[in-house]
Amino acid sequence: CLTTLCKKCQNIPQCKYKEKRVWVTYKEGVYDITDFIVEHPGGEQILLAAGSSVEPFWMLYAVHNNSHVLHLLENLRIGNLSKDESQDLTSDMSDPYNSDPLRHTALKAAAVKPFNAETPPFILVEQFITPNELFYVRNHLPVPHIDPETFELEVEIEGRNKSVILTLDELKKLPKHTITATIMCAGNRRSEMTKIKAVKGLSWGAAAVGNATWTGVRLRDVLKKVGVDEDDKSLKHVQFEGMDFDPTGKTYGASIPLWKALDKRGDVILAYEMNGVPIPPDHGFPIRVIVPGVVGARNVKWLGRVIVSEKESDSHWQQNDYKGFSPSTDWDTVDFTKSPAIQELPVISAICKPLDGQTVQVEDGTILVKGRIRRSCGPRTKLSTSVGYAWSGGGQKIIRVDVTTDGGNTWHVANLDHQDSSEPPQHWSWTLWSVRVPIKPGTTNVEIWAKAVDSCYNTQPENFKNIWNLRGVMKTLLTGSTMDSSM
Ligand code: HEM
Ligand code: MTE
Ligand code: MO
Known part of the structure; x- marks a missing residue:
């Protein structure tokens, strides 16, 4: 009817x-x-x-x-x-994903079209720098094919009749700047939040995150070229448009506040290299904006246009996604205009070894360090090691990671194994940590919790229940990892 x-x-x-x-x-x-x-x-x-x-x-x-x-x-x-x-x-539908690049088979796919995949967690914490081939991929659309010879980046100030067009060669002639920065998806660890109550989105584990060196030119230098006046208070945002588009021709887009782009300490770069080689197709070839300390979604890949504006990007991903809400807000009551877009992410840590439910061999007098068993001549206590990462947004540094195996009665301070020397608020990389935790003889089931503390002394909440949100973003609680230790 x-x-x-x-x-x-x-x-x-x-x-x-x-x-x-x-x-x-x-x-x-x-x-x-x-x-x-x-x-x-x-x-x-x-x-x-x-x-x-x-x-x-x-x-x-x-x-x-x-x-x-x-x-x-x-x-x-x-x-x-x-x-x-x-x-x-x-009959005549061709698959727009047919020409996506080949991927490393080790990447664990959460979705294939568009391609979304994470690094195996135990590999993630092996290295301070995540290899390009194993770096998590979060695409919303097919990967665009861009010819570096004809590539042009458009940069403009909205409504001011000011714009410049830069070829790749012209961009590369600007002063070179390299940073090491962790990029993390807001959906990282969503699968754990889902266990509390269903959330909408891809079921990411704890490895939708990676750390790389990025080389390019400062966005600040490019904005100066187009004539952005730092004292012009009416300009507030920098919008980015990717060259990947949906069936209606709409491109992926996001924006960041102009202050972040102009701040010399903001370190926002238009990157053309990832870990010393041209940025791979999945990660934004030939140009991608790196906004260190800020949620992955604003790090627009396959960058085609930069618009300095009075307004935020009107893209779906800026307006109606990547925002947080109260645990009691549901899909009937949610109003996306009421929450600001996520920029800097809160402090997080995760245990990658052992994984939840993994059985670990704890032998008399042996210590498990970073996946390898080493003989110890020390005291005959049963020890095991859990290994993870910790990171905080806004350029804050991890100052401590505390680990407990008895529900928070006693805490063991973890060893910060890998951390770069940059100071907050320009500390963009994660920290890799490990800890030796005593296991009482006869224990068969252990729950390990870790909580990181950043240089603002912010720390992680104790359970998902209180930070649950309908979109499953910003899972920053204490990381629980259950370990069965067979002795
Ligand atoms: C998500 C149903 C048609 C675009 C979803 C989801 C459902 C759904 C259940 C949530 C899936 C999940 O999160 O697990 C349907 C049904 C359709 C339909 C029953 C047709 C009768 C379409 C069409 C488009 C579309 C034609 C695009 C042109 C999307 C997008 C999302 C989505 C972009 C992801 C939203 C997000 O990021 O959470 N749809 N859909 N859908 N749908 Fe559809
Ligand atoms: N940029 C474009 N053009 N298209 C996208 O789909 N995804 C964003 C961001 N930039 C995306 C994008 C999201 S949500 C994340 S988490 C990061 O890219 C992922 O970067 P990576 O695939 O290099 O790990
Ligand atoms: Mo993301």
Whole structure:
């Protein structure tokens, strides 16, 4: 029936969908999605498929490749296409991900189209610098192919008639600047938060993070070239546009406050090298902005345009994603205009060895250090080592990591094994740590918690319950890792 109104529309007089029903197809099925539009987690984008097949869009957003989505869809079925019709609708769809780069098989994929994958955790804490091939990848769209010979970066001040265009060679002629910085996705450790209560998003483990050296030019120098006046208080944000785009031509985008870009100590760079080689295709070739201390989402890859503006980026990822909310806010009550976009991330730590549920051999007189068993001539206490990383946003440094195996009654101060010497608020890299924790003889099950403290003396909350948020961002609690030790 084309006249029934959905429950939500009856309460919203201005709802624009109440006039007519909207249908889509999937394989041979026809589905009335009218009532579902307002509930769709991906928002009004669903209307792109109105009157046609959802399949080309689902190739882009592989989040739909699960039984939950198909089950949902089944409830909306109103009929079927004849065989000929269904062929017409699906025949000439080419997969936009066909030309994505080849990836290292060790990367653990949370989704394939778009490609999202993390480093195996035990490898992550092996090295202070994460190798390019194993660095986590978080793409929202297909990887764009950019010819470095014809590449041009557009930089402009909105509404001021001021702009410059820079080729890759021109950019490389500006003073070179190298920083070592950790990039972390706001969704890092989402799978642990999900255990408390379901959240929406990719199920990341604890390895959607990595540390690399980045070489490029200071954004500050480029902004000066275009004539940005540091004292012009009306300019507040720098917007970035990637060259990856969705089926409507919309590009990935984000913005940061202008002060961060202009501050010499902000170290924001337009990077063309990652760990000493040209930035790999998955990480933004040929140019990517590195905004150290700030959430991964603002570190725009495949950078094509930089716009200095009075306003933040109006992209989906700046406005309707990557924001935090109260644990009691749900998808019915959430109002994305009420929370600021995440920039600097709070302090975090994670235990990567042993992993949750992993069985560890603790032998008399032997110590497990960084995955290797070493003979010890020391006291005959049973010891084991857990190894992890800790990091804080805003250029803060990790000053301490405390570890407990008895629910917080006694704490062991971890050894900060790898940490660079830069001072806060310019300490952009993570800290790798380890600790030897005594295990009482006869213990078979141990829960290990770690909490990091940063140079502002901020520390991590004790459980997920109190920081739970519907999008599953910023999981900064004490890291719990259960270890079975067989003796
Ligand atoms: C997410 C259902 C069509 C774009 C989702 C999710 C569901 C869903 C259940 C959440 C999945 C999860 O987080 O596990 C549907 C159904 C559709 C449909 C039943 C058709 C009847 C579309 C179309 C587009 C689209 C046509 C794009 C043109 C998205 C995006 C997300 C999403 C971008 C991710 C949002 C996020 O980042 O959380 N959809 N969808 N969807 N959908 Fe759809
Ligand atoms: N830039 C573009 N153009 N497109 C994207 O999808 N993803 C962002 C950010 N920059 C993204 C992007 C997100 S959410 C993160 S966490 C980081 O890139 C991931 O960087 P990496 O893939 O190099 O690890
Ligand atoms: Mo991210």
